Amino acid sequence: MKTNGAKSPLYERFLRAQRRTRIMIGLARFAILALFLLVWELAADWKWIDPMLTSKPSMLWTSFRDLAFHGDLFHHTRITGTETVVGIALSMALGTAVAVLFWWSTFASKALEPYIVVLNALPKVALGPIFYIWLGDRYSVYGMAIAISVIVTIMMVENGFKEIGRTKLKLMQSFGATKGQMLRMVMLPASVPHLVATLKVNVGLTLVGVIMGEFLSSKAGLGYLIIYGGQVFQMNLVMVSVAMLALLSVFLYGVVNLLARVASKKYHHEA
Incomplete structure (x- = not known):
């Protein structure tokens, strides 16, 4: 104005x-x-709580300084961050591909829908030992990360496809457009907001999957540090790892928000 x-x-x-x-x-x-x-x-x-069990902020800072400069805290953080980013990318790619398949083929959607419902309801932690046997201690973490986030990705992206107005699709179909053209020119561009929302949800879900995988089988990562600190009763190590996990989640969510703004501007410009 x-x-x-x-x-x-x-x-x-x-x-x-x-x-x-x-x-x-x-x-x-x-x-x-x-x-x-x-x-x-x-x-x-004031001894309302036992610092041996809960630690306290001043002790955490000392522990963080020691672990950061004389330990391998950043090494474990980098491992967890890498596993999370890879898990998000694989979950988004696989989930979007399956959602496209369901949109492309009504038969496939109806045939596979009960299995999606069952997998969504299945407690994913029960799959940990299976992934460990199949994939080993390193790649089982990725298995857990994908298992937790891919089903939600499929459901959210598929729902986004269903919300897209059918008028444009009918118009393109009347001009002889193929399904591939409708997917490339209408469905995927119009689904950008839904893909961004799914990506935001997947940050938390994938990080949960990575930590669960590290709890069960990993020999490195923040999840491993949390389990190790609990076993040797070093609560400072546990609390510092949890704090680093919180900072990592904030960083990843900030990156996703930045990508969301860029994608939103591009989408509105093209629209």
Whole structure:
């Protein structure tokens, strides 16, 4: 909204209000985290909780410094991050391919739908020993990551296909377009918002799968550090690993949000 090339006072007030809201939200987030850490530290100092069992923020910082500069914390974080990224990519590729198959063939969709429902309801942790035997201790982590996220990917992408207006497809069909052309020119471009939403969900799901896989079979990664720290009763190691896991999830979600904004701008520009 501009008048004579300048923004109107009403629009300027709106922008200032938006900036103030963003600043207040950021400050509130920081205050919640700071309050949580302060209560945790004081509860340990005043013996409301046992720091041997729960640790405390000041001890975590010391442990983080030692593990980061004299240990292999970043090595384990890199392994978990790599496994998660690979798991997300494979889950998205495989899940999208199966969703395309279901859209392409109604027969395949109806024939395989009961198996998708059963696999979605199946507790994935029960598959851990199977993946360990089939894939070994290294690749079983990827098996767990994909098993947890691929079914959700299939269901979300397929639902996104179903929500796309049939008018455009009927119009293309009337002009003699093939299914491949409809998929390439309409279905996939129009499904960008659904693919982005699926990708956001998959960040958390795949990370859960990776950690579960590392719990069961891995000899490296943050999941391995958590299990090892619990076995030797080093709660500082466990808490530092959990904190690194939280930071890793925030980083991955931020990358996905950045990709989502780029994809959204491209999609709206092309639309």
